[in-house]
Structure formats: structure tokens, C-alpha cells
Amino acid sequence: MKLNNSMKIIVNDSLQNISERAVNNTTRQYLPSALPFTIAGPFGRVDSEIATLSLLTLNHSVLNINSQAVIQVTGLMSLHLCYLLRGKGALINGMVNFNEEQVAYNFWPNAHYRITVGEGRYIFLLLEVKSELYPLLSGEYSFLQDSGKYRPRLSISDTVHQAIHQVLNIQESGELGRINLEAAANRLFFLTLKEVNRHAGRSEKIVPDTYADSDNALSDIAVFINDHLEEKLTIEMVARKFNLSRSKLLETFKSTFGQPLHEYIVFRRMEKAKALLQQGLSLSEICGVVGYPDKSNFVRAFRKASGITPALYRKRFFMNRSG
Structure with a gap:
């Protein structure tokens, strides 16, 4: 799911990005100044x-x-907390049961994992932290210093549950709502x-499945x-x-x-471009950073990926931010 628009829904090998099929949804908005998206299919x-x-x-x-659907969570150089607020029987990487009122933590740079869900209703909240904070966090929380993979789930405590309730029940709107959020x-x-740090010492390490092994091989x-x-x-x-053949690289x-x-x-180029648009950089500056020497080619690629022009994306972002 994403977060930072890295949420992908994979069904029968068909990949759909939320950011590529975005439409304004009409459901209740829980997060002030958030960008709403909806995708639908079989x-x-x-x-x-x-x-x-x-x-x-x-x-x-x-x-x-x-x-049955597979949620592929990919967060290049980021750290994840994934809370399952409703739904049962989800499966992480095909081997770890993930049930209602649990949080899955994925604290590896280049975090990638899959959550398989069956028929039903599920509610997720996912936090993605900027990767540059990882060294600072690992110095404070000892479990982040271990290169092994701890069992990636923990029951949501009453304290954490109350904190989730506060996140999803911000009453203010606009800039004040954003500050509160x-x-x-x-x-x-x-x-x-x-809480994860406190339980990490008692958490058994797990052996990655084939999917995780592939991630490790391709993380570089x-x-x-x-x-x-x-x-x-x-x-090429x-x-x-x-040192890989072209066919092996593409397949893996x-x-x-x-x-x-x-x-x-x-x-990845479009995701970086969106972040730079939100920061107010000019199109010329953004083109140079994301590998598009020609501005018209960048605008065309952005429109194809997002359905709107860079200018309209920036306008909508700041309109949503202002409430």
C-alpha cells in the first residue's frame, strides 16, 4: 500500500498504482490536508x-x-509501520499471519513486503519515515541495529490504539489540522x-521467504x-x-x-518529481534532477503516469494543503 505513493495492488499479476489511477473519492477524509485517491477493479x-x-x-x-488480492508495499530507502485496524487472515510474505489490531514493522532500508488478503473489508494505516532519520533512530533503538529480521508483527497496545485514534480524529482543518496531525x-x-524495542529481545527471528531473498539480492x-x-x-x-545478463536482470x-x-x-522519477513539485521547485530544476533534459518530454511522461500535468498536480497539492 503506500505510502509515498508506493502502494501497489497486484491481482492476478496485474499491477495498479494508486497514483496512476487517481480520482477524487467521496468517502470520509480522516487525515487533514491529505490527497484522496480511489481505484476499483474486479x-x-x-x-x-x-x-x-x-x-x-x-x-x-x-x-x-x-x-484474493496481494498488496505489495515498497518503500525505497524508507522504514515502515503498518497497522491493520480491521480485517483478519492477512498474510505477510506468505508466511506470517497478520490479524486485526496488530502492527507489522519493517525496519530495513529498501523495505519490500507483500500482504495477501482474502475477500472482506480491511482498514490499514501505514507510516513511512524518511530514510535519512534511520542512523539517528538506530542509535536510540537497539533493535534497529540488528541486521536479522525480527518477527514483523506486534499486537496493538491500548496506548498505541489511543494514539491511532488521535491521528484519525483530528477535528481542525487547514494548516491548524496539519500541525495537529x-x-x-x-x-x-x-x-x-x-514498544517494538521493548519486545524485540523476545521476538523470534524469521527466515525470509523467496520473495525477501530476491529483495536482498536486488536491493543494491x-x-x-x-x-x-x-x-x-x-x-543495459x-x-x-x-554483472547480470539483460534477461536475468529483467526476470528477477x-x-x-x-x-x-x-x-x-x-x-521512481515521477515520485521524486512529485516531492519536488510539493517543495516548490521550478519545472526546469525538476527536469534536471529526475533525468529529463527536455521539459516537454517530462511533462508528457508525468501526465502519462499521473493523469494530470505537473502544474495541475502542484496546484491541487497546495489547494488540499490549505484546506
Whole structure:
């Protein structure tokens, strides 16, 4: 699900990005100044709202699923907390049961995991923290220093549950609502970190499944792409860089990330462009940062990925932010 628009719904190998099929939804908005999105298909319907704050990105999603679906959560160089507020029988990476009133924590840079859900209604809240905070956090919370993978779930305590309630029940709107949401989200994040840290010593480590092994094998490629978005990235260039054949790279990458390599590169470029648009950079500046020397090509690619122009995206972002 995303968060930072990295939420993907995979059904029968068909990938849909919330950001690529965005329409204004008509459901209740829980997060002040959040951008609402809705996607629907044979699998059912997902209503999602995304709020980008100073330290965190929040995603609140309501899923009404008609048949089994796989949520692929990918957060390049980010750390995740995923709270399941409603729904039972979800499965993380095909091996860990994830039930109502539990939080899954994925504290590895280049976090990737899958949540399989069956028919029913599910409500998720996901927090994504900026990766540059990882060194600071790992110095304070000892479990982040362990390279092993702890059992990625924990029951939601009463204290954390109350903090979630505060996040989803902000009464103020506009800038005041955003300030209140920022404070509530930060409190929830750090309360959860403390509880995870307290339980980590008693949490059994798990052996990654094949999916996770593939992620580890390709994590350096994902980091390389993210760090070189301003360059002319080609499949051949990436394959040579990591001593892989073209066919092996394409096959392994798609099986791990759920989309072809060239689509992934475009996706990361568009996500970075959106973040820069929110920061107020000019189109010329953004084009140079995300690897589009020609402004018209960038506008065309952005419109294809998002359904709207960069100018309209920026306008809508600041309109939603102002309430």
C-alpha cells in the first residue's frame, strides 16, 4: 500500500498504482490536508488518503476486496509501520499471519513486503519515515541495529490504539489540522518504536521467504537507481553495472518488485518529481534532477503516469494543503 505513493495492488499479476489511477473519492477524509485517491477493479475497491508531513508520510486505506488480492508495499530507502485496524487472515510474505489490531514493522532500508488478503473489508494505516532519520533512530533503538529480521508483527497496545485514534480524529482543518496531525503522527510513531524495542529481545527471528531473498539480492540495484535518477539509466547500463545478463536482470527484477525495470525507473522519477513539485521547485530544476533534459518530454511522461500535468498536480497539492 503506500505510502509515498508506493502502494501497489497486484491481482492476478496485474499491477495498479494508486497514483496512476487517481480520482477524487467521496468517502470520509480522516487525515487533514491529505490527497484522496480511489481505484476499483474486479478485485474490489480501495479508498486511500495520503498525507506528507515533515518526518512521516501517512496512508489511511480502506479496502473492500471481492477476491484474493496481494498488496505489495515498497518503500525505497524508507522504514515502515503498518497497522491493520480491521480485517483478519492477512498474510505477510506468505508466511506470517497478520490479524486485526496488530502492527507489522519493517525496519530495513529498501523495505519490500507483500500482504495477501482474502475477500472482506480491511482498514490499514501505514507510516513511512524518511530514510535519512534511520542512523539517528538506530542509535536510540537497539533493535534497529540488528541486521536479522525480527518477527514483523506486534499486537496493538491500548496506548498505541489511543494514539491511532488521535491521528484519525483530528477535528481542525487547514494548516491548524496539519500541525495537529503532525504532532499526533509523531507521537504514534515513537510510541510504537518504544514498544517494538521493548519486545524485540523476545521476538523470534524469521527466515525470509523467496520473495525477501530476491529483495536482498536486488536491493543494491534499487538503491543505485534511486541515487542516479538524473542520469540516462538504461537496462543495459544497469545489467553491466551489476554483472547480470539483460534477461536475468529483467526476470528477477520484475518478480521482486512487481513491475518491469523500465517502468520502475519511470515510477521512481515521477515520485521524486512529485516531492519536488510539493517543495516548490521550478519545472526546469525538476527536469534536471529526475533525468529529463527536455521539459516537454517530462511533462508528457508525468501526465502519462499521473493523469494530470505537473502544474495541475502542484496546484491541487497546495489547494488540499490549505484546506
